[in-house]
Amino acid sequence: MIGTSVIKLQNVDIYQQKHLVLRNVNLQIEKGEFVFLIGQTGSGKSSLLKIIYGDLHIADGEGHAAGFDLKKLIVKDVPFLRRKLGIVFQDFQLLTDRTVEQNLNFVMKATGWTDKALIDERIKDVLEKVGLRSKLKKMPHELSGGEQQRIVIARALLNDPEIILADEPTGNLDPETSEEIVMLLKQISQSGTSVLMATHDYHIIRTFPSRIVKCENGIVHEDVSLV
Numbered sequence: 001m002i003g004t005s006v007i008k009l010q011n012v013d014i015y016q017q018k019h020l021v022l023r024n025v026n027l028q029i030e031k032g033e034f035v036f037l038i039g040q041t042g043s044g045k046s047s048l049l050k051i052i053y054g055d056l057h058i059a060d061g062e063g064h065a066a067g068f069d070l071k072k073l074i075v076k077d078v079p080f081l082r083r084k085l086g087i088v089f090q091d092f093q094l095l096t097d098r099t100v101e102q103n104l105n106f107v108m109k110a111t112g113w114t115d116k117a118l119i120d121e122r123i124k125d126v127l128e129k130v131g132l133r134s135k136l137k138k139m140p141h142e143l144s145g146g147e148q149q150r151i152v153i154a155r156a157l158l159n160d161p162e163i164i165l166a167d168e169p170t171g172n173l174d175p176e177t178s179e180e181i182v183m184l185l186k187q188i189s190q191s192g193t194s195v196l197m198a199t200h201d202y203h204i205i206r207t208f209p210s211r212i213v214k215c216e217n218g219i220v221h222e223d224v225s226l227v
C-alpha cells in the first residue's frame with residue numbers, strides 16, 4: 001500500500017545500459033499534485049519517467065506507480081500500468097491518417113473497450129475536458145499544434161489515469177499556446193489526476209508556481225526553488 005501517493009520511489013538506482021544515470025532516487029507524488037521536473041539535457045529526466053512507465057527496470061530500490069509494484073513488473077503488466085498513466089510527449093504522435101475521433105477510438109479499442117455507446121460517451125467527455133468537442137471529425141493536419149497537443153492530452157485521459165507524465169509537452173509550441181497547455185494540465189491536476197511535467201521552460205515554471213523536482217549530477221532533488 002502506498003496511501004494516497006500515486007508515485008513512490010525509494011532508494012532507486014536508475015541505469016541506462018550499464019551507466020548509472022540517477023542514484024538513490026526518492027520521489028513521492030500525491031494524488032492531484034502538479035510537479036515540474038527540471039534538469040539539464042542528459043541529467044536523467046526521461047530516464048526517471050521511463051522507470052515510472054515501465055520502460056526501464058528497477059534494479060535496486062523500491063518503486064510503486066498507480067498501484068503497481070515496479071520492481072515486480074513483468075512485460076505483460078506494462079500495458080495495464082500504462083492505462084493508469086497518461087503519457088504526453090513533445091511530438092504529438094497522433095495517427096495522421098485518421099480523424100480525432102478515430103484516433104481516440106483506436107486507443108479505446110486497443111485498451112479493451114467494446115461498448116460503442118460507452119466509447120462514444122467517453123470520447124465526448126475527454127474532448128469536452130480539453131475544450132475541443134467540436135473537432136471530433138477533424139484530421140490532425142486541420143488542427144493547430146496547440147490543438148493537436150490538447151487531443152494528445154484528451155487521449156491520455158481516456159482511461160482515467162492516476163497521473164499524467166508529460167515529457168516537454170510544450171517543446172514545439174509558441175509561448176502563448178504553451179501557457180494554455182500548462183493551464184489545462186493544472187486544471188486536470190486540480191480535478192484529481194496528478195501531473196509530472198518535464199520541462200526546460202523557466203518562463204512556464206515562473207508563470208505557474210508549483211513544486212519542482214530537479215535532476216542534477218546524478219541526484220534527484222525532491223523540492224527545489226528557482227533562484
Ligand SMILES: Nc1ncnc2c1ncn2[C@@H]1O[C@H](COP(=O)(O)OP(=O)(O)OP(=O)(O)O)[C@@H](O)[C@H]1O
Nearest residue numbers: 016017019021039040041042043044045046047048
Ligand atoms: N537508450 C540509452 N542507452 C544508453 N544511454 C542512454 C540511453 N538513453 C539515455 N541515455 C543516457 O542517459 C543519460 C540521461 O538521459 P535522459 O534522456 O534521461 O536525460 P534528459 O534529462 O531527459 O535529457 P533531455 O533534457 O535532453 O531530454 C544521458 O547521459 C544519456 O546519454
